[in-house]
Amino acid sequence: MKRTEEAFLQLLRAVLHEQKPADPELDHAAWRSLLQLSEHHKLLPLILDAACDLPSCRAALGAKPEQGEPSEHAPRWRERALEQAGRQAIQENEFLDLVLTLQRRGLEPLVLKGPVCRALWPRPLLRPSVDDDLLISDAQAAAYHKALLDYGMTADEPDADPNTAWELSYHKPGSPLYVELHKRLFDPDSPVFDGYNGYFAGAPERAVSVTVQDVSLKTLAPTDHLLFLLLHAFKHFLFSGFGMRIVADICLYTWHYGEEIDFKRICAVCRELRCDRFAAALYRIGEKYLDLPIPEPFAVIEIDEQALLEDVLDAGIHGAEIDRLHSANITLGAVSDDRTGRQSAGGLRHSVFPAAKKLAGEYPYLEKRPWLVPVAWVTRVGRYVKNRGQYGGQSPAATLRIGSRRVKLLERYGVIDPGKQR
Numbered sequence: 001m002k003r004t005e006e007a008f009l010q011l012l013r014a015v016l017h018e019q020k021p022a023d024p025e026l027d028h029a030a031w032r033s034l035l036q037l038s039e040h041h042k043l044l045p046l047i048l049d050a051a052c053d054l055p056s057c058r059a060a061l062g063a064k065p066e067q068g069e070p071s072e073h074a075p076r077w078r079e080r081a082l083e084q085a086g087r088q089a090i091q092e093n094e095f096l097d098l099v100l101t102l103q104r105r106g107l108e109p110l111v112l113k114g115p116v117c118r119a120l121w122p123r124p125l126l127r128p129s130v131d132d133d134l135l136i137s138d139a140q141a142a143a144y145h146k147a148l149l150d151y152g153m154t155a156d157e158p159d160a161d162p163n164t165a166w167e168l169s170y171h172k173p174g175s176p177l178y179v180e181l182h183k184r185l186f187d188p189d190s191p192v193f194d195g196y197n198g199y200f201a202g203a204p205e206r207a208v209s210v211t212v213q214d215v216s217l218k219t220l221a222p223t224d225h226l227l228f229l230l231l232h233a234f235k236h237f238l239f240s241g242f243g244m245r246i247v248a249d250i251c252l253y254t255w256h257y258g259e260e261i262d263f264k265r266i267c268a269v270c271r272e273l274r275c276d277r278f279a280a281a282l283y284r285i286g287e288k289y290l291d292l293p294i295p296e297p298f299a300v301i302e303i304d305e306q307a308l309l310e311d312v313l314d315a316g317i318h319g320a321e322i323d324r325l326h327s328a329n330i331t332l333g334a335v336s337d338d339r340t341g342r343q344s345a346g347g348l349r350h351s352v353f354p355a356a357k358k359l360a361g362e363y364p365y366l367e368k369r370p371w372l373v374p375v376a377w378v379t380r381v382g383r384y385v386k387n388r389g390q391y392g393g394q395s396p397a398a399t400l401r402i403g404s405r406r407v408k409l410l411e412r413y414g415v416i417d418p419g420k421q422r
Contacts, residue, residue, distance in 0.1 A: 330403025
């Protein structure tokens with residue numbers, strides 16, 4: 001592990017336990033790398049808040065960039081952290097106001113993930129998030145759609161029918177507020193995740209209340225919520241990965257609600273879905289590097305967490321680097337083939353030429369005209385090349401290398417059987 005990664009994890013542990021961190025005594029270049037890593041994991045405000053009084057960090061923040069070096073020196077990092085913290089404060093206040101507005105209209109959504117997990121952090125508003133998720137009933141989808149539009153939000157897909165779509169997203173113009181409505185916790189049309197929703201049958205009836213900034217919110221009961229957090233992390237693991245913020249959320253939630261959680265049930269579900277070794281490795285990271293306890297059913301699983309830790313540190317928030325994102329077709333294809341018993345057609349085919357069903361969400365015309373999938377392939381490759389030029393990236397070969405490496409990671413943690421030609 002790199003020295004900057006070690007220092008990043010040490011600072012994150014200090015943040016979670018409200019401790020004064022030891023000075024890692026990094027030079028200016030190493031601090032820049034550490035702060036870049038923190039931003040990659042969407043933890044910059046928390047890490048900089050914990051580190052800004054350390055002598056070596058203060059020296060790095062006050063340093064001027066070397067000649068010809070990009071201007072990413074100290075004032076910029078402070079500005080970024082303050083901007084993200086301010087944005088989060090506005091987003092959370094507007095979100096809570098939206099929930100109160102919905103409640104006054106007789107609508108009581110279940111709040112998922114971000115707002116509930118964020119409240120467990122020592123400095124909640126320094127933990128940024130992009131969106132807020134609400135679980136709603138099928139019967140009230142149209143009422144929620146109207147309520148959000150009346151609140152001044154705009155639908156990301158204006159033509160989507162709230163009565164038939166399983167997921168809807170909304171932005172508020174001029175505001176960071178971004179809300180996703182979910183009728184199901186996982187995509188019911190996914191060949192990999194279609195069975196996950198069955199594990200949450202009756203969850204709305206078991207809902208509990210939590211308080212965030214004096215606002216009472218409905219959310220999933222602790223066992224349901226932790227299972228959802230683990231399976232949501234696993235979903236991202238199968239796609240392109242996830243970062244340390246998700247690890248910290250899960251471990252903090254486990255620590256806070258441990259006495260109310262049925263860990264035997266959660267471990268049994270994870271075993272059925274072949275993600276128990278993955279979950280154990282995630283908890284090992286929390287135990288070893290964040291000093292957060294691992295629940296007993298997972299503690300007895302002998303597992304080496306280092307490979308997962310390397311993937312987590314590399315992925316950042318939701319594995320959003322362009323070549324990692326495109327490698328998801330390789331990993332998801334390997335899981336789908338393993339589940340169905342098919343012989344894999346290979347990483348290149350999964351990455352560049354997915355089946356029409358997998359592309360239908362991206363290219364809706366394939367739902368009625370699947371024979372046009374070659375057109376979608378050409379469009380997709382062209383967009384990939386354009387995105388790489390706009391956002392940076394490595395190369396198509398890098399996508400294949402990342403995908404092949406992550407398939408081996410799935411084999412290592414028992415998600416798929418090893419030894420099949422892929």
